[in-house]
């Protein structure tokens with residue numbers, strides 16, 4: 001979350017005063033409905049459903065597509081654990097594929113990892129970076145696979161003019177504390193497919209056969225979960241949605257200043273490739289190095305030159321790196337054996353084994369990558385100072 005102010009306080013206070021905290025039974029046409037309308041307008045899709053988390057949005061998307069036991073879903077080896085966790089939550093098996101130097105799913109490796117049980121793929125737009133959607137959609141279409149975009153870290157970003165989350169059959173956003181906009185915890189499912197939307201409605205609201213809108217649904221109901229957002233969260237989210245394009249504009253401007261400053265300096269730094277630089281959310285300036293040692297040495301030297309220069313590496317990002325997903329490596333996919341997809345009879349023909357050696361190329365790329373997290377309030381001078389320190393460090397460590 002980059003910004004929060006009086007507008008959020010006023011919006012939440014108004015809901016508290018109204019006493020209508022529930023989105024249904026009197027809350028119709030309120031904050032949750034308004035957020036969904038705004039998301040549809042903003043992203044250019046037919047339906048949006050706000051839910052309690054990005055994980056819940058991914059689960060609703062997978063349930064919407066009828067993915068479950070017996071199915072494999074390809075997931076990048078660099079993402080938050082929840083991308084793979086959502087697959088297990090619906091009883092299916094995540095199969096990992098490498099990312100490329102853009103830090104998003106490598107389309108060629110995605111294609112190599114497709115097996116007879118593969119039903120879907122989840123490209124993840126990591127850190128606001130768009131995945132190579134043309135290539136991913138092409139592979140998916142040729143193999144008859146569904147595409148669920150995990151845009152939890154990339155709300156507002158785009159790929160070739162289309163908002164992330166609207167290119168595949170469904171997309172997922174997260175509004176937890178660490179995302180571009182937030183309401184504490186929350187998420188949203190996007191889709192233009194009526195069937196996915198209706199099934200997601202059931203999934204997020206215990207089947208919702210008892211709601212006013214149930215009569216308008218044509219899909220067969222089934223028992224779901226309770227993933228409903230409340231009006232307090234949505235009051236805050238509504239204000240945050242109004243802030244989104246302004247936040248992205250400021251991040252992208254500062255990201256541009258930073259890259260300009262690097263270009264002006266003559267240094268051996270190499271920007272990581274992007275599937276669509278214009279659609280990147282701008283949260284990070286990302287560099288790729290020859291090896292992990294050089295990346296670490298440049299980072300250390302840059303910090304010594306300028307303490308506000310912090311070059312982080314995705315290899316150090318804990319549960320975003322598959323080798324730290326111990327519950328998956330240990331096949332602890334459910335609370336008891338019968339509910340553990342790794343052990344279920346339906347998944348016997350799925351590829352259930354994930355080891356530290358499953359995606360070595362990803363580990364190599366993550367370790368060679370360094371990121372500067374862009375400050376939303378940075379001045380042009382600050383960008384030049386931090387970029388200058390990084391360039392100088394790179395010249396000293398690498399030469400040139």
Ligand SMILES: Cc1ncc(COP(=O)(O)O)c(C=O)c1O
Nearest residue numbers: 053054055080082083152174176
């Ligand atoms: C890439 C990615 N996918 C999924 C999620 C899950 O979102 P949430 O924490 O809202 O469940 C996150 C959140 O951190 C994420 O970063």
